Amino acid sequence: MKFNRIAFVATDVPEAQEALKLLTERYGNAAPADADVIVALGGDGLMLQTLHKHMHRGIPIYGMNRGSVGFLMNEYRESDLPLRLEAADIVRLHPLRMNATLANGSEHHALAINEVSLLRETAQAAKIRIFIDDKLRMEELSCDGVLVATPAGSTAYNLSAQGPIIPIDAALLALTPISAFRPRRWRGALLSHRAKVRFEILEPDKRPVSAVADHREFRDVVEVHVEEDPAIDLLMMFDQGHSLDERILTEQFLH
Structure with a gap:
């Protein structure tokens, strides 16, 4: 696939801004x-922000690491960017929809x-x-929290939170308790990606709970529904040989 029109976005850190300047000139x-x-020039936070901002457009997003973590990013290089984009693998993901x-x-x-946490x-x-x-699966979980990933x-x-690492194409969700x-x-459960999860908060006046979808928080929830939204496609691009699948597999063998 040819990518003739490239849009660059970057964080405010000096390394990302310098990369933005050099790549724009080129x-x-x-x-x-x-x-x-x-x-996207930055770290995983910028990748998530960019995916959220353009979530309904179906446009592919390719990250280059100019941040601190960069698990979702590719290696930063200025040369041969059009060729890298043409050769990149595209991963199709679907977000979770939270109703609180x-x-x-x-x-x-x-x-x-x-x-969703x-x-x-x-x-x-x-x-x-x-x-x-x-179907009721747990009558009462006493915890710091619980998440669906x-x-x-x-x-x-x-x-x-000691939850399982899931291969990107596994069609699964992780239900993981927090403390x-x-x-x-x-220790939690693996669910089908089609599962519909419902949380009821017990004693919400005495034990208030917030619900967070990535970085968007709602406080004092009493009921939360979570399920995958298959109508929304998120397209992430990774260099060949450094796909998200490979990174997830590698992560499981780190000590």
């Missing part, structure tokens, strides 16, 4: 609305590329009831 810089591809009901009765919706707001442990496809997000917060107190030995 390849031009199309407006994102007119571009064939968007090249607050204690005041209002309803809110958000999309998440990495994960429920988190306790106070020193009191959260108590959460879990339904999968309208996509394969792309399985190496982010989910991994820090579970009861049941103490529960």
Whole structure:
């Protein structure tokens, strides 16, 4: 595939701004609305922001690491960018859709590329009831929180919470507790990507909980629904031999 019109976006850090200047001088810089591809210069945070901003356009996004982590990014190089883009593998992902009901009765919706997290707001442990496809699976989880992660997000917060790393094409979601107190030995579950997850907050006045879709937070929730949205395609590009599949596999053998 030819990418003749490249749009560059960058974070404010000096390394990213310098890269933006050099690449713009070399390849031009199309407006994102007119571009064939968007090249994000920064770290994973910028990649997520760019995917969110252009979520409904179906435009491929190629990241080059000018940040700190860069798990979702490719190696930074100024040369041969059009050839790299033509040869890149394109990964198609779908975000999670979160519907949250607050204690005041209002309803809110958000999309998440990495994960939807429920988190306790106070020193009191959260108590959460879990339904999968309208079937009660856990009467009461006492915890700091619980999250549902996509394969792309399985190496982010989910991994820090001791959740499983999921291959990008596995058609699975991770349901992972955060510092579970009861049941103490529960480590979470792997769910079909078609699963519909519902959380009910127990004792919400005494044990308030917030719901976070990537970086968008709603406080004092009483019920949260989470499921994949197959109608939205997210297109991420990776250099051949350095695909997200390969990075996820490599991550599982690190000590």
